[in-house]
Each structure stands twice: as C-alpha cells, then as structure tokens.
Amino acid sequence: MSNPSENGARPRRVAAALFDLDGVLVDSRRPIAQCINHALEREGLAPEPEAALHGFIGPPLRDCFAALLAARGRSEDRVASCIGHYRERYREVAPTETPAFPGIAACLEALAPRLPLAVATSKPEAFARPILESLGLARHFRAIVGPPLRETHAEDKTRTVARALAAFAPAAPGTPVAMIGDRHFDVRAGAAHALLTIGVTWGIGDEAELREAGADLLVASPFALRELLLGGSGEPGGAP
Known part of the structure; x- marks a missing residue:
C-alpha cells in the first residue's frame, strides 16, 4: 500500500496516541514462543514449533495456555502452573531478548515532543515497563499501562485502554485520540472507546484481520505511522 489504507476520511492531527506493545513497538515473537514452550516442557508436554505460537501473542496468557492444554486433552487446572513457569522464565529474558521493531525508536523520537503518548498492553505492567526501559523507549510515554500480575482472571483490553486514557487531558471536540495495534483485540478495544483505530x-x-475488526486506518511502517499521526501523507516507502 502506498498510503495509509482508510475505511473513512483522513483525520486531522490526533490529540494523543495509545500504543499496544507486542507486535507494534517490540518484536516479542521469539521470547514469548520460547517461554511458552518452556512452560509446556516443565509440565511434561511437548513443545510447539515457534511459528505455531505466534497467534497466541496479544490475548491474555491465560487464554493461550487454556487453548494449548485443551488441544492436548489436559485440564485447565494446569493453566496457573503453566503461567507460573512462563513468567519465571520470561522475567529473566524479556528485557534483553525483546527488540524494538526497526524504525520505532525514530518514530517515537519524532512523536513524543509533539503528542502525548501512552502504552496500553495486555502484558502485565511489571513485564512491559522493564522491556521499554531496557530499549530506552519508556521515557517517551506518559503512562505504561498493563494488567496487574494475577492468575485468577485476565483484565479485558477495553479496561486497560480505559485506564491508559486517564493519562491524557480530555481531547478537544473533533480531535481524535488514536489506538494503535496489530490485532483485532486492539481495534475492538479502541472502538469501544470511540478512538481512531490504526x-x-x-x-x-x-x-x-485488522480490516475485519474494523480498523479505521492501516499503516505499513513506523515512518508511515509517524507521518499520519503528525498530519503528513504517511507514505510508507519514504525514508525515516
């Protein structure tokens, strides 16, 4: 696509922007897949090919292990144990083995002085913040919001977005706040709060997936995202 793909008219410059973490700011596919397999192996179960686990990145961890255990005919009673094994390993490796996507650092450097930014992620804040701090990106955000560490139930992404929005002053009428994500969960959570979904x-x-979820706009690169949020043309093929 040569320009942001639109389901509606191009908006004016946005008032603020919420970012999802995994799949938007950072490429967490490898460490997450490895930690899921670590948990399965600790439970005496065979690991999965890493690529087969990428679809579990985004929704709450409890849903991931419930599905993996069900596919093996195992009880959901083992979900909490799997989560414990996963987090034990993930806490160690995530800050050093999770890279930012190419172009994200430059995108945030350009946006942060001109636009209030926050993170709204399904990853527990206790894990999200160290990753962003390790990458030198945490300083760009007014808030980094994720659910608390708990195993009994997962926080809905819509609730996480609501808490992240509290970091911003009310937007002027007609000036949208953007929700930027890579999965249908992000789009639907943003739409629930009448945000511009990118x-x-x-x-x-x-x-x-993003079109089916009803995303207002699609962008193919961090440079295109930067241009779009600042009111430019958003040409994804341009130089950062």
Whole structure:
C-alpha cells in the first residue's frame, strides 16, 4: 500500500496516541514462543514449533495456555502452573531478548515532543515497563499501562485502554485520540472507546484481520505511522 489504507476520511492531527506493545513497538515473537514452550516442557508436554505460537501473542496468557492444554486433552487446572513457569522464565529474558521493531525508536523520537503518548498492553505492567526501559523507549510515554500480575482472571483490553486514557487531558471536540495495534483485540478495544483505530501490518495480525475488526486506518511502517499521526501523507516507502 502506498498510503495509509482508510475505511473513512483522513483525520486531522490526533490529540494523543495509545500504543499496544507486542507486535507494534517490540518484536516479542521469539521470547514469548520460547517461554511458552518452556512452560509446556516443565509440565511434561511437548513443545510447539515457534511459528505455531505466534497467534497466541496479544490475548491474555491465560487464554493461550487454556487453548494449548485443551488441544492436548489436559485440564485447565494446569493453566496457573503453566503461567507460573512462563513468567519465571520470561522475567529473566524479556528485557534483553525483546527488540524494538526497526524504525520505532525514530518514530517515537519524532512523536513524543509533539503528542502525548501512552502504552496500553495486555502484558502485565511489571513485564512491559522493564522491556521499554531496557530499549530506552519508556521515557517517551506518559503512562505504561498493563494488567496487574494475577492468575485468577485476565483484565479485558477495553479496561486497560480505559485506564491508559486517564493519562491524557480530555481531547478537544473533533480531535481524535488514536489506538494503535496489530490485532483485532486492539481495534475492538479502541472502538469501544470511540478512538481512531490504526492497525499496523508489521506485527502479528495481518491486514485481513485488522480490516475485519474494523480498523479505521492501516499503516505499513513506523515512518508511515509517524507521518499520519503528525498530519503528513504517511507514505510508507519514504525514508525515516
């Protein structure tokens, strides 16, 4: 696509922007897949090919292990144990083995002085913040919001977005706040709060998933995202 793909008219410059973490700011596919397999092996179960686990990135971890255990005919009673094994390993490796996507650092450097930014992620804040701090990106955000560490139930992404929005002053009428994500969960959570939903196609979800979820706009690169949020043309093929 040569310009941001639109389901509606191009908006004016936005008032603020919420970012999902995994698949938007950072490429967490490898460490997450490895930690899921670590948990399965600790439970005496066979690991999965890493690529087969990428679809589990985005929704709450409890849903991931419930599905993997069900596919093996195992009880959901083992979900909490799997989560414990996963987090034990993930806490160690995530800050050093999770890279930012190419172009994200430059995108945030350009946006942060001109636009309030925050993170709204399904990853527990206790894990999200160290990753962004390790990459030198945390300083760009007014808030980094994720669910608390708990195993009994997962926080809905719509609730996480609501808490992240509290970091911003009320937007002027007609000036949208953007929700930027790579999965249908992000798009639907943003839409629930009447946000401008922007799907990025460099993450886990593909263009078809984002369109089906009703994303207002799609962008193919961090440069295109930067241009769009600042009111430019958003040519994804341009130089950062």
